[in-house]
Amino acid sequence: MTTKRRNLKDFVFESSQTVSESQQPVSIMALSAIFLPSKQPRRYFDPVKMEQLIQSVKEYGILENLLIRPIPDQDGQYELVAGERRYRAAKACGLVEVPVTILELTDSEAISIALVENIQREDLNPVEETEAVLQLLALRLQCIQDEVVSLLYRMQNDVSRLTDNVISQPKAESLKAVFNELGLMGWESFVSNRLPLLKLPEDILDALRSGKIEYTKSRAIARVKNEQLRKNLLAEAIASGLSLNQIKERISNLNNGKPKQDESESALVKQRITSILDQVQKTKVWSNQKKQKQLEKLLSQIENLLESD
Structure with missing residues (x-):
């Protein structure tokens, strides 16, 4: 050969x-x-x-x-x-x-x-594509990825301030050339829309990497400050296939409703039950007799709890 x-x-x-x-x-x-x-x-x-x-x-x-x-x-x-x-x-x-x-x-x-x-x-998901672009830029510029990210943000600041302190430097020119050669998007769009993805919470990043949710939806969900509410919303968005508008509507209700502490806790319990039921439908627990008996016992306890109300 x-x-x-x-x-x-x-x-x-x-x-x-x-x-x-x-x-x-x-x-x-x-x-x-x-x-x-x-x-x-x-x-x-x-x-x-x-x-x-x-x-x-x-x-x-x-x-x-x-x-x-x-x-x-x-x-x-x-x-x-x-x-x-x-x-x-x-x-x-x-x-x-x-x-x-x-x-x-x-x-x-x-x-x-x-x-x-x-x-x-290849059909990379947005997170992997962003990470791959940064790897390629670091390789081309012969520096570490953190330096590439720093350079990109400095270039963005120069554009917003209408200056060319950084943007005309050799490394910046090389960086822009890579984006032109790739033909995917401009460097400014990459800074605005892709770099923020890497700052998302790890559970959202994992969902993005595995293709369970689109990046526009993930960015919206990441705005929920309460960690448990965010996790619940992410689980619901994936399980129910919520649209971006539906996600925004739920976030708006969370932000504007300002529920009392007990109402908030009640909402969390309801969301947990919904999430658990969805998991039960998908799990193989029913093929395990020991786990099935444990589930039956728990269901009986829940029934007794509801009847005593």
Whole structure:
């Protein structure tokens, strides 16, 4: 098998394509010889879309090559650079071999390509996309992500103050060039709409990462100051599929109603019961006789409580 080395700038930004097929050496590779890298830009894969891809692979096979690179000092072993969804689908289908494109890449080049592949070609959720963009910017500017975030906020301040203290500096120009090359959104929109996502409470971030809620809804829910009320609203929004307007209406009721302490506690209890009932419907507890008996005992206690009212 032959490998081909290209300069990173030749393929990192090619309008959402990695390298044109006509210029790449193509091989058939044993799937067992390909390994995932230790750091991946993507952590969550939509199970419905993954199942659709698996069915497609079963019917048509892998239609687009996996991009891999040789693992140094490990003959015959390769690291996956781009195409993790296809890789996982191939494994799920029990494929023995897959079509690949092999390139000699440095660690930095491999990470850059993986980031761009995910940002431009995959259906990343907003949190992972934001984190991937920051990783790519840090790599391009050769600094840590905190410095990138600080630079972005300073650039935003310069724009609001109509000054160019930072915005015309070389690093700022390089940063703007990356956004232009990606073509996803402008840097100003990224600062205003995406960076705030990383400040959301962890439970909301987890729901975003797993695709359970849209980011516009998550930002609205995060405005609820009371932690328990926020958690309850998040659970209800996910379980009932609340629209953004419905979420805003509930938040407005919480803010404007100003319930007394006992009313607030009563609302919390009701929301907890609703949430627990929803969990009971989805859980496998009914297949466990011991847990089922415990539930029956608790239900009897609740019935007795209601009858004594």
